[in-house]
Amino acid sequence: MTARTTRRTMLGAALAAPAIWGKDAVAQIRRGDELTVGVWGGVQERIVRQYCGTPLEQQHGVKINYVLGGTTERRARAYAERGRPSFDVLYLNISESRQAVRDGVTQAPTANVPNFANLYPLARQGGYGVAFNPVTIVYDRRAVASPMTSWKDFWRDDLKGKVIWPTYPGAQGTSALLMSAKVWGGSERNIDPAFQNIARLKPFAAIQGSQDQLYGMFDSGVGAASVEFGSFTRRYAETRNPNIVVADPTEGQVVAMNVACITTGTRNQALAEAWVNLHLSPECQQAYAEQIYYSPTITNLTLPAELSAKLVMGQAAVEKLVDFDWGVVAQNEPRWSSRFTREIAG
Template sequence: MLVLAVCFALIAAACGSDDEPAPAAPAETVAPAEPAAPAEEPEPAAEPESTEAADEVPCDFDEATCDYLAGKDFSGQTLTVGVWGGDIETLLRDIVIPPLEARGATVELLLGGAGDRLAKLYAEHPNPTMDVLYLNIHTGRLAVLDGVAEAASDEIPAYADLYPIAKDSEVYGVSLLALGIQYNTEAFDGPPEWADLWNEAHKGKIAFPTFPSTGGDGMIAIAARLEGGTEHDTDLAFEKIAQLKPVPLVYTSQDELGLLMDAGEVVAAVNLSGYAVTAADNFDTVDFSFPRDPGPILAMDTMVISAGSPNRDLALAWAQVALSPKTQQAYAERIYFGPTNSKVELSPDLAQRVVYGPEAVEALIALDWPYVAEARTTLTERWNREILED
């Protein structure tokens, strides 16, 4: 199973041990005290100078996170975190890393794609060089099932505040996205539903995601559902998707998609909410629809701690800070990724633009991810042959 999982990860898609503690300094020899003069009252012993103020590290997170970090000293420990670059890297450097560095930790980010991280995790098991990994919803689940990552733990207080879907499959859900419709506002009377993509007026103007991808997985699932099936009914799905041809664009860049949609060369695309809402900020004629019939597809970035991490306590501290309301709010405010922590409070305007609140979370459609992962190789061949070829 382990070998198969490695193979899959490669198709689909560091860490030193703690420093040796410094030897303790030898105890100083204390000379015997002179006897006190009998005529003088002995002076009261001076109170030992408190080191609490010197050792106390300021904390501007929520009370639960500050209590969890209180008194922790990670001196001599280096935490290696595998994660994506770009805006997510910047957010982690700005918010998650500083409170750990203030408590003596060294944090190194190993940047790259989730597939490469997953393959490395399997190859190095049981002696991982990464302590924490950021993965997508189905690869995080796979790592836990195969025993190369440990199950999410309620040892950190933030775990209790996560939405149930963010604890599913024993991973830590980090951020929520909805796979919905990015669209040109001049081509539709209002936010479109899934079925509107098949309107004859839009034939040949629907941009496609790459495959394999979350967007491609979702497109197959939605097409099948519109015909009364599920993601398992791939014949229904491919026949439905083929009706959208010709394919004007397979987008590999969000900027390219935004520019062509703003120009009217494409009128809609299946896309993730965070990216599409960012595009709406940049283009006057671009917006995003959270469909309702059926609803949007669940997409979620996840985090796992590697099985056998030599810095497990530090990794748990990372998880607590990363899942705290402050960090989760930053995900929403900076990149429109919805919070998985139910304690986060967003402004009404921002709440409308991200996946936020129990009702919005429950509206997300969770796919059969083990099936999706297993079928990707076969479906990729079929996608290239039946959808992309003329």
């Protein structure tokens, strides 16, 4: 069976199997219902349209409305509309999703979504985790004396003056700060070791504030190593700069996760659950892995060995991801941001 035939068969199964989310739930999905989904644009929008939106529209005669953009905008809107949401499903990051449940803006995940049973435990918090996208060390193999295998390698003599540190706040900067604390004896509750040791890395080759900025610096030979999302960097390495390596440090990569959240008070509960269930289907998860190297959050997916080697696959690999108390991190962000500006970026 060819890959094209396999995908066509998978999609056909998704279109033809209303029983996957239960007869009672399907009975509540009425023709003409509208589901509003807040999600990122680009490739992610195209994937969810194909594997979630189109099957629901064709099978049930419903309409899916998409609100595209970043998490900052849709999170603010969801909070402003708490209890009377215009979103039925919105996508948040790992920290935002857990806080939204605590604040009553979104619902905790439940087994009402059948594919919930296939989620790794880490992906059952703050909603339904749909993709792991860890943050890790990335480096130019030509500019280092030996491979980087530990977060402590940033402090090696051969990296002096070559480190491109990520700005804070932001996923990359937060991960770099927290892992610096962890490897030097601190934690999210004891951040002093991070600031003290990051300051020892100065002078930096540069401070980067975005992926595009970092990749431009790598292209220009500005520095040797930084902290970035592994998925995007792997794609960059394969398409633009084959000298860039995505490291798998012994202490682990920092978990980052996209989370599908059903709003509290949605009037389309069954349809929202059906949407999430399709996003957690093997065919949708495989599309994410193939197209943007996002790692699956479900256990019932087998991928080709060549692709699996580029992802976080299997229980042992998922358990190695480093998680933090993101509530503590969020509470301290204003104070840490001021300190970063004063002690690191200044």
